[in-house]
Amino acid sequence: MQTNLPSTFFTAPPEFGWIIILYFFIGGIGGGSLLLAGLLRLFGIPADRPYIRLASFLAVVCAGISAVLLIADLSSPLRFWHMVIQDHTLLPMFKWWSAMSDGVWILLAFSLFAGTATIDALQDIEWPPMRTLRSLLRVVRFISRPPFATISAIGGIVSGLSLAGYTGVLLAETNRPIWSDSSWLGIVFLMSALSTSMAAVMLLSHWRRVHETSTLEWLTRFDLVAMVLELVAIVCFVISLGNAAQALYNVWGVALVLGVMVVGIVVPLVLQRRSNHGIVLPASLVLAGGLLLRAVVLLGSERIHVVGTQVVR
Amino acid sequence: MGTRMLPIVSQAVSPAALASKPEPTGFFTDTTICIGCKACEVACKEWNQLPARGDGGAHLEMSGQSYDNTLELSGDSWRHVKFIEQFPEPYEGRWLMMSDVCKHCVQAPCLEVCPTGAIIRTEFDTVVIQSDTCNGCRDCIGACPFGVIGINHVSNTAQKCTLCYDRTSVGLEPACSKACPTDSIQFGPISELRVRAEARAVQLREQGETRAYLYGADPNGPLGGLNSFYLLVDEPEVYGLPRDPKLPSRNLAKGSLLSSIAAFGMAVAGALTLRGRRMKEVAEASTPEHVS
Numbered sequence: 001m002q003t004n005l006p007s008t009f010f011t012a013p014p015e016f017g018w019i020i021i022l023y024f025f026i027g028g029i030g031g032g033s034l035l036l037a038g039l040l041r042l043f044g045i046p047a048d049r050p051y052i053r054l055a056s057f058l059a060v061v062c063a064g065i066s067a068v069l070l071i072a073d074l075s076s077p078l079r080f081w082h083m084v085i086q087d088h089t090l091l092p093m094f095k096w097w098s099a100m101s102d103g104v105w106i107l108l109a110f111s112l113f114a115g116t117a118t119i120d121a122l123q124d125i126e127w128p129p130m131r132t133l134r135s136l137l138r139v140v141r142f143i144s145r146p147p148f149a150t151i152s153a154i155g156g157i158v159s160g161l162s163l164a165g166y167t168g169v170l171l172a173e174t175n176r177p178i179w180s181d182s183s184w185l186g187i188v189f190l191m192s193a194l195s196t197s198m199a200a201v202m203l204l205s206h207w208r209r210v211h212e213t214s215t216l217e218w219l220t221r222f223d224l225v226a227m228v229l230e231l232v233a234i235v236c237f238v239i240s241l242g243n244a245a246q247a248l249y250n251v252w253g254v255a256l257v258l259g260v261m262v263v264g265i266v267v268p269l270v271l272q273r274r275s276n277h278g279i280v281l282p283a284s285l286v287l288a289g290g291l292l293l294r295a296v297v298l299l300g301s302e303r304i305h306v307v308g309t310q311v312v313r
Numbered sequence: 314m315g316t317r318m319l320p321i322v323s324q325a326v327s328p329a330a331l332a333s334k335p336e337p338t339g340f341f342t343d344t345t346i347c348i349g350c351k352a353c354e355v356a357c358k359e360w361n362q363l364p365a366r367g368d369g370g371a372h373l374e375m376s377g378q379s380y381d382n383t384l385e386l387s388g389d390s391w392r393h394v395k396f397i398e399q400f401p402e403p404y405e406g407r408w409l410m411m412s413d414v415c416k417h418c419v420q421a422p423c424l425e426v427c428p429t430g431a432i433i434r435t436e437f438d439t440v441v442i443q444s445d446t447c448n449g450c451r452d453c454i455g456a457c458p459f460g461v462i463g464i465n466h467v468s469n470t471a472q473k474c475t476l477c478y479d480r481t482s483v484g485l486e487p488a489c490s491k492a493c494p495t496d497s498i499q500f501g502p503i504s505e506l507r508v509r510a511e512a513r514a515v516q517l518r519e520q521g522e523t524r525a526y527l528y529g530a531d532p533n534g535p536l537g538g539l540n541s542f543y544l545l546v547d548e549p550e551v552y553g554l555p556r557d558p559k560l561p562s563r564n565l566a567k568g569s570l571l572s573s574i575a576a577f578g579m580a581v582a583g584a585l586t587l588r589g590r591r592m593k594e595v596a597e598a599s600t601p602e603h604v605s
């Protein structure tokens with residue numbers, strides 16, 4: 001009988017599909033990468049420079065893709081600017097109590113700091129066409145010097161972490177099943193963003209043949225912490241769903257346990273302990289698990305809707 | 314956040330208009346006298362020039378299970394007559410009918426989350442989406458506790474009942490209540506409607522329909538009360554309505570706080586471990602090598 005269903009089951013799905021899943025995934029990688037770049041810039045050693053470069057480039061690419069995905073997902077994409085400027089008054093549009101409004105400004109700040117991090121990283125590149133570009137970049141060279149370098153790194157850390165975590169809060173600030181039945185989704189997405197971004201940076205470094213043992217060791221250890229906390233956060237999230245957890249008594253629940261938790265977190269953790277498996281396999285599994293996590297959370301909720309008076313799931 | 318009403322950024326009501334603010338108006342729907350004729354649905358579609366469901370009417374979609382072929386409220390259908398068929402035995406049972414619509418919540422979840430300021434509260438205390446501002450982000454669709462809002466496939470924006478703002482602002486009654494032949498849908502000042510609704514519920518209970526109660530009429534109830542409220546004779550869920558509708562911001566403070574603590578912890582952990590590594594490297598570099 002549907003009288004014992006949670007109230008969130010009587011709502012309509014906003015049709016957040018694969019575009020939003022990809023945005024959450026790519027935005028998370030970008031946010032985590034900018035955090036890494038900022039931490040390494042502030043507290044690292046000179047040998048970390050190649051990793052800072054990779055993480056900064058990754059962040060700026062993710063910022064661009066995220067903006068395109070978000071605009072493409074709007075039902076009226078040409079009105080994307082209504083998110084930042086009120087169309088009737090041309091005043092800034094900001095509602096701190098709307099996580100979506102916060103997210104737009106977070107993405108803007110993130111893009112700014114990803115840009116300054118990239119300008120800083122470009123100074124190192126010895127590739128010939130870069131020399132011409134560098135003469136242009138000389139105008140903004142002050143960005144790489146104190147105090148701007150420090151401001152840019154701290155801004156990157158704060159905006160990166162915010163971008164990585166706000167998406168879970170955005171979903172929680174609805175009335176939809178799964179999303180709004182818990183306050184833990186922000187932490188889950190944050191930890192997943194950190195683990196996937198470290199996996200992406202490690203894969204990139206492998207591909208670019210960048211190898212600095214002490215940086216890699218630190219990344220692996222930090223990744224381990226993020227993955228263990230992600231596992232704990234997912235368990236807390238599912239427990240906190242209470243009666244609404246029934247929304248996951250289906251293929252999406254199986255995907256969460258087997259795909260996300262086992263294949264996407266536990267297996268890479270085990271593989272990382274045995275270092276003879278290299279970077280590629282565990283990092284790829286972490287990335288696949290991160291994408292699947294977002295698919296489970298979004299599509300697991302999206303399928304629930306009311307037809308006539310019956311809740312369909 | 315509790316159920317405190319949050320301020321809105323875009324406000325259609327000027328200070329002068331607020332000073333001479335008319336009484337809040339809305340609907341009282343007595344579901345016990347709805348005959349399922351769907352005159353309200355048709356009147357709404359006609360007045361608001363709404364397209365047919367699905368592909369704009371090129372193919373007529375039938376649900377195949379019920380006389381209800383509208384199936385849900387959406388950007389194209391702002392009224393929906395629900396048919397609840399309760400037939401435990403072939404010759405014993407009842408049909409419950411309910412004309413559903415936007416509840417024009419006093420504390421409106423859709424208005425709370427809208428990031429463009431497209432959703433506003435009017436001088437009649439009703440909730441309206443400004444179609445020229447909405448960009449179709451669909452945040453409001455997931456925020457509405459009643460599944461009211463949908464994307465209109467002509468305007469490509471989120472749309473729902475405006476409580477006929479264009480009619481009420483010139484003193485006319487909304488199209489649906491005007492068309493309703495049994496007065497199941499009644500329009501008027503909320504204070505008057507509440508008195509009338511309470512009297513009707515009492516009358517029904519005295520006549521033996523002890524299940525009669527009002528859904529959404531209590532200003533101290535969920536969402537500060539609904540400006541479109543109902544008289545029902547079964548559990549809310551039977552009508553496809555949530556028992557306990559809430560504001561989406563209930564999760565905002567806790568969710569943000571938990572995430573911020575975790576984010577801060579990870580940043581500090583990263584900084585400390587990196588700093589430790591740097592100190593170690595410096596120490597190793599300055600230690601003179603032992604000569605064996």
Ligand code: SF4
Pocket residue numbers: 414415416417418421422423424440456457458459460461462473
């Ligand atoms: S019923 Fe839904 S659409 Fe209508 S005012 Fe309330 S939240 Fe908004």
Ligand code: SF4
Pocket residue numbers: 426427428429430431432442446447448449450451452453454470471
């Ligand atoms: S779809 Fe339109 S009305 Fe709804 S939240 Fe987005 S901008 Fe506001």
